[in-house]
Amino acid sequence: MAQKSTLKRTRERMRAGIVGVGFMGWIHYLAYQQSDQADLVAFCSRNEAKRNGDWTGIKGNFGPAGEQIDVSDLGVYDSLDAMLADDSIDLIDICLPPSLHADAIEKSIAAGKKVLCEKPLALTAADARRLAQLGSPGDVMVAHVLPFMPEFGLLVDAARDGRFGKPIAGRFKRTISPPDWIPDFYDPTSVGGPLIDLHVHDAHLIRVLFGMPESVESSCIRKDGVPKFYETLFRYADGRPVTAGGGVIDSPARGFTHGYEVSFEKATIQYEFAAYADEITATIPLVILHQDGRVERPDLGDGDPITSFVKELDAAAESIRSGEVSPLLDGNLAADAIQICQWQS
Incomplete structure (x- = not known):
């Protein structure tokens, strides 16, 4: 050894x-x-x-x-x-x-x-919780990159510092065309299907922003017994309406789309991106709709997707250096996200 x-x-x-x-x-x-x-x-x-x-x-x-x-x-x-x-x-x-x-x-x-x-840390919540406890606290970190992307990181920062008050509602979407290059995509023992491979991003973000839901209510279309396309309501004790939807559509015409509309007590934030087979993309750039009627369009940088992964690696390095794991990389939080996905299935 x-x-x-x-x-x-x-x-x-x-x-x-x-x-x-x-x-x-x-x-x-x-x-x-x-x-x-x-x-x-x-x-x-x-x-x-x-x-x-x-x-x-x-x-x-x-x-x-x-x-x-x-x-x-x-x-x-x-x-x-x-x-x-x-x-x-x-x-x-x-x-x-x-x-x-x-x-x-x-x-x-x-x-x-x-x-x-x-991500995902594991294919089941039970395995994920076991793995998250290995070694000393913080030894197992999980690379959920979404909170390090500027369009999504702004939500995390706002929830953390309270600049717009508390998050009170959210709608999230994440959809892909058939992932034919992954032959075992729907195999629950290999990849896990759209919930574990795709939706886990939004489940993790919802967990970060709103906390762990008490329960979920989900409707879905299945393939080989595995949820393929779904809409889910996340239930919280205080009644905050939080929903997420997506999965796989039966067409390669739109390869990928993701986005959200999240309301805080004092502002609503909106963002969406879609990529189409004709190589044209469509974007609703991140916009902050303030309660007083102001519209704010913050500068989010040059759009290089690698930058988000740099931030993720730097957070891991700082976690090791300081001995305090970044909450965004915490293995227990990643296990919660997988638990949320399992509730939906």
């Missing part, structure tokens, strides 16, 4: 190793190149071409396609077990398919590493 690795106070930058060189592994790689708090120092892959730096076959639904990367300054391993023996690594960045998360987390924590695991 590798000796326990912690981030020394004398060393400013977190040192990470990626396991899972697919689309999210590539996005995380790009984010490390821009981070001023975290360095990618290693990765592992069973694929020899990827170990040699050929990541050109990687593609996803945002960001640039994979490229040939320079691996000369990286520790390159053919297995997670081999990478865990590298005592210079502080954190294992898990970008594997969901069904492989548990084994990778268990091994990493046993080796004395911190963990940042891509």
Whole structure:
């Protein structure tokens, strides 16, 4: 077993190793190149071409396609077990398919590493709660990126500092075209379907903004017994109306859309984005509708999607440095999000 690795106070930058060189592994790689708090120092892959730096076959639904990367300054391993023996690594960045998360987390924590695991933490709430308790508090962090995106982060910041009062209502949407490139998308033992893979983003955000609902009421269309398209009402003791909908539509014409309208006591915030098959996009830019009638359109930066992942990695590095895990990366909160999704199914 590798000796326990912690981030020394004398060393400013977190040192990470990626396991899972697919689309999210590539996005995380790009984010490390821009981070001023975290360095990618290693990765592992069973694929020899990827170990040699050929990541050109990687593609996803945002960001640039994979490229040939320079691996000369990286520790390159053919297995997670081999990478865990590298005592210079502080954190294992898990970008594997969901069904492989548990084994990778268990091994990493046993080796004395911190963990940042891509969402979902697990395929069931029971497994997620168990994994969130491994190691010391905060050792298992979960990469729910939505709160780090400026369009959604503004909601989180406003709920935290009370600038508009308390959040009192919300409508959320998240819809994709058929994910034909994932043959086991609806398999509950592998990917988990739209609720666990897609809606978990909004379940996590709702949990952050409004707290844990007492119950949910959901209607859905199913595929192979798994919810495919759904609308859900989240019930709170004080009656706040919170709803979310989406899933998979049977057409590739609209590849992706997400958005929301969230009301606070003193303002309503609206945002929506959609991408269509003709390569045209439609956006309702984030707008704040103040109670006094003012319309505010805040500047959210250059729109580079990688920036949100940089913020996420930096939050993980700061969590290790300070010993206080960011609430947005907390494994227990991620487990709550999966519980919400299970209630809907």
